[in-house]
Amino acid sequence: MPRKLKLVSMLVMVLVAFSAIAQKQKFKYHDVVIEQEVYSIMTDKWSDDFKHVEYPKQNLDFVIKVKPGESIQNAIDLVDAKGGGVVFLKKGTHTLTQTITLKSNLTLVGEGRDKTILLKSSEMNDSGFNIEDKPQVTDLVIKDLTLKGTRQGKANGILIRGRNESRHARIMLQNINVTDWSAQGVHMKRTNHIIMDNCNFQYNGSGGSLYHNVYFLYNKYILQSDCNMSFPVMGKGNKYTSCEYVLAQRCTIKDTKTNGIQADHEEAGYLFFHKYHVSGCDRVALWFPCEDYYDKYHYTENPQYAPQKVILNRCEIVNNTWGAMWRAVNDSYVINSVFDNKEVDMGLLKCNVIMENSSFKKGNDIYTDINQWPTNVRVLW
Structure with missing residues (x-):
């Protein structure tokens, strides 16, 4: 091969490698910065008794891209069959006609919460994202998208229900909006190691007074940072029932009826x-x-x-x-x-x-x- 062609070939390989690295960085979550003052006060008042969250593990090597109109669930199932990976939701409005069942070792990522919109259709009555008590789900990341309901029926935006024997664990929501769901915006039950960072959970809970923007029930190890749980329609901004080891920093709740x-x-x-x-x-x-x-x-x-x-x-x-x-x-x-x-x-x-x-x-x-x-x-x- 002529020397010039070899150089071009090497340059292409380098560009491809850099592109792959850049893509992985786009899909990777960012660690939450906890202020030193928090650690100092914790040590002063609680010694070393407080237990912090564990971050999820990510597999970023296998990626499936999904355009609006294509099946998100099929992509998740294919990633699951490969042992984990990334489902990359391209910008635009993805209309949900049925609940999306989330699985382990999954990174579900959009192009930005103002660009990738998952919108509940009028005929869908169930949750937007769902995890039942079986099988156990671990190492799940959802980032850079908006999950939007219609305030119809009694549907949760994100519903995760675990069991004491095998709690779901290491769930991270980063840079997402969950809005306009008639029940809870996010309801997590018997789930450990939850991270919510730079998220808006607003205008949820139109179905009744027991519905809130965020509802934690029997959870351990929670980190919330820079989240806004304002404007619940009927319920509370955030309910922590039977929760241990919670650190919530720089969060906001405004204008609730309760x-x-x-x-x-x-x-x-x-x-x-x-x-x-x-x-x-x-x-x-x-x-x-x-x-x-x-x-x-x-x-x-x-x-x-x-x-x-x-x-x-x-x-x-x-x-x-x-x-x-x-x-x-x-x-x-x-x-x-x-x-x-x-x-x-x-x-x-x-x-x-x-x-x-x-x-x-x-x-x-x-x-x-x-x-x-x-x-x-x-x-x-």
């Missing part, structure tokens, strides 16, 4: 909220009750059913009807935070919460008996 954040029930503990902004909630911004989830209409003050070991650091809880109403919450701290709400800023019933360098415009009320609880704040909300 509560902003609810954290409750057994196994709820080690919850760290850093630079969380909650405003415009018609009820309580931070609602931490102590009911038995399975007997919630019978009032109890048992700490077993309330979150323990909670830290609020540099949080802004403003312009809500009530700021924080907590019952039987212990071993907890409010640090460097600002409260300025219409009624009580912080109401604590039989709690052990230490305040450090925080301000309360409407006061910090301590209750020793349920009869002192404000009558216009329902015991069971």
